Amino acid sequence: MEELSLIKQAMRAVMNGQPLALRDPHRPAWHLAPSVGLLNDPNGFIQHNGVYHLFYQWNPLGCDHRNKCWGHWQSADLLRWEHQPIALAPSACYDSHGCYSGSAVAAEGKITLIYTGNVKFPDGSRTAYQCLAQESERGEYRKLGPVLPLPEGYSGHVRDPKVWRHQNDWYMVLGARDLQDRGKVLLFRSSNLRDWQSLGEIAGSGLNGLEEFGYMWECPDLFTLDGADVLICCPQGLAPQPEHYLNRYQAGYLLGKLDYRQAAFSHGEFRELDAGFEFYAPQTTLAEDGRRLLFGWMGVPEQDEEAHPTRRYGWIHTMTCPRELSLRHGRLHQRPARELQQLRGERAGWQGRLHQRPARELQQLRGERAGWQGRADDAPAYALEAAELQMTPQGAFSATFGDAMTLNWDGERLQLTRTSLTDGRPEHRYWRGSVTHLQLLFDRSSVEIFINRGEAVMSARYFPAGEPQLRLCGSAPLALEYWPLTPCMLE
Numbered sequence: 001m002e003e004l005s006l007i008k009q010a011m012r013a014v015m016n017g018q019p020l021a022l023r024d025p026h027r028p029a030w031h032l033a034p035s036v037g038l039l040n041d042p043n044g045f046i047q048h049n050g051v052y053h054l055f056y057q058w059n060p061l062g063c064d065h066r067n068k069c070w071g072h073w074q075s076a077d078l079l080r081w082e083h084q085p086i087a088l089a090p091s092a093c094y095d096s097h098g099c100y101s102g103s104a105v106a107a108e109g110k111i112t113l114i115y116t117g118n119v120k121f122p123d124g125s126r127t128a129y130q131c132l133a134q135e136s137e138r139g140e141y142r143k144l145g146p147v148l149p150l151p152e153g154y155s156g157h158v159r160d161p162k163v164w165r166h167q168n169d170w171y172m173v174l175g176a177r178d179l180q181d182r183g184k185v186l187l188f189r190s191s192n193l194r195d196w197q198s199l200g201e202i203a204g205s206g207l208n209g210l211e212e213f214g215y216m217w218e219c220p221d222l223f224t225l226d227g228a229d230v231l232i233c234c235p236q237g238l239a240p241q242p243e244h245y246l247n248r249y250q251a252g253y254l255l256g257k258l259d260y261r262q263a264a265f266s267h268g269e270f271r272e273l274d275a276g277f278e279f280y281a282p283q284t285t286l287a288e289d290g291r292r293l294l295f296g297w298m299g300v301p302e303q304d305e306e307a308h309p310t311r312r313y314g315w316i317h318t319m320t321c322p323r324e325l326s327l328r329h330g331r332l333h334q335r336p337a338r339e340l341q342q343l344r345g346e347r348a349g350w351q352g353r354l355h356q357r358p359a360r361e362l363q364q365l366r367g368e369r370a371g372w373q374g375r376a377d378d379a380p381a382y383a384l385e386a387a388e389l390q391m392t393p394q395g396a397f398s399a400t401f402g403d404a405m406t407l408n409w410d411g412e413r414l415q416l417t418r419t420s421l422t423d424g425r426p427e428h429r430y431w432r433g434s435v436t437h438l439q440l441l442f443d444r445s446s447v448e449i450f451i452n453r454g455e456a457v458m459s460a461r462y463f464p465a466g467e468p469q470l471r472l473c474g475s476a477p478l479a480l481e482y483w484p485l486t487p488c489m490l491e
């Protein structure tokens with residue numbers, strides 16, 4: 001479609017559709033969501049001159065995966081985001097069927113976007129170009145055209161460029177499906193972002209000790225964290241296991257060392273980044289203060305998307321909260337970005353009459369702030385619309401979040417359960433290990449559960465009828481702190 005025409009239609013869709021979207025009781029109060037239409041991957045996440053930019057895959061014209069543009073938000077603090085003009089719309093011959101995912105770098109003082117131009121042919125085949133666009137004085141993005149056609153030996157599925165600077169060069173990873181239907185990550189180098197030299201495959205199905213490991217890998221991201229190299233990737237086609245790989249597609253990471261000279265990445269085993277129901281296509285950036293920050297899409301392609309109730313209000317999907325990454329004991333840890341603490345309202349620690357411990361003991365247990373300590377059974381019901389909850393369980397318990405979701409800890413396994421949107425049956429996700437601390441972030445139709453201060457996360461959408469309340473059950477002692485969270489989206 002012609003660019004101007006698409007943007008005019010998008011404008012109409014937003015103006016007509018926003019009032020309805022804002023009436024949706026499931027619309028988040030503090031997570032990023034599309035004003036109308038469909039959001040998927042975070043793109044081009046960067047902090048430039050102190051300002052955060054987050055672009056995103058956006059279909060402004062409907063809740064299906066068509067017309068993929070790059071939407072654009074900007075924020076000074078990771079909390080309050082402002083809408084910016086659509087950065088990219090699929091209008092050129094090299095991106096006619098979607099301005100697909102990609103990343104941003106600052107080059108010569110300007111934000112430069114590297115994205116995939118997706119092109120489909122009438123016979124059902126497709127090709128892909130890696131393309132550039134550059135920020136103008138007015139904060140608009142000017143397309144500079146393709147810089148890399150489809151590399152030889154691959155299907156039309158080669159996409160999602162993530163670019164970074166190392167020493168005096170630019171490097172890029174791409175997700176790919178080869179001609180034998182094996183998912184791969186390809187590495188390229190360039191001195192100027194325009195001329196790219198292929199350095200070969202650095203990871204994938206059948207490489208570096210991995211056996212058959214999916215037919216396509218999407219959205220790679222490679223960065224150094226606390227001395228190790230981390231390759232994030234999203235393999236498609238992994239067989240479900242009893243407690244793993246239960247989502248339609250997976251998002252995980254490989255930890256290792258990238259040898260830039262040999263273009264070889266030796267790595268350990270693949271680990272999932274999130275043990276919940278909805279998490280995909282995460283992207284990281286290095287903040288100016290040195291933190292490695294991550295946004296993920298709180299959705300999964302082709303996973304019950306048609307059954308999400310928010311479609312009736314003309315929008316679908318949200319981002320995760322921004323997270324800070326660190327490496328501990330050889331594992332990637334994720335914690336909510338510290339900025340999110342600013343959303344906390346007044347702390348409500350209920351003083352349980354039963355089993356209340358002396359304040360000093362509580363303080364040792366919970367750090368300097370005393371909270372509520374009692375039996376799970378005696379805990380009050382808290383409103384979960386937009387809230388943070390921290391719990392230190394000392395034994396088995398279960399928690400229900402309104403009528404829509406339960407979290408159960410039996411001493412060995414954490415189990416998150418909800419009713420399937422498509423067939424009404426219970427569905428589960430699991431995490432195994434010893435739970436010493438839980439931090440739960442609620443936002444109307446989502447929960448993100450941070451286990452043991454970042455050791456694992458479970459992210460999920462859920463659609464409670466009415467305003468959800470927390471109910472706890474169990475006889476074991478449990479310390480609890482609760483904060484309502486202040487809405488902060490600018491709409």
Ligand code: FRU
Nearest residue numbers: 041057068100101159218281
């Ligand atoms: C991942 C993905 C990417 C692609 C984009 C299209 O969710 O399929 O591989 O670039 O979404 O919207």
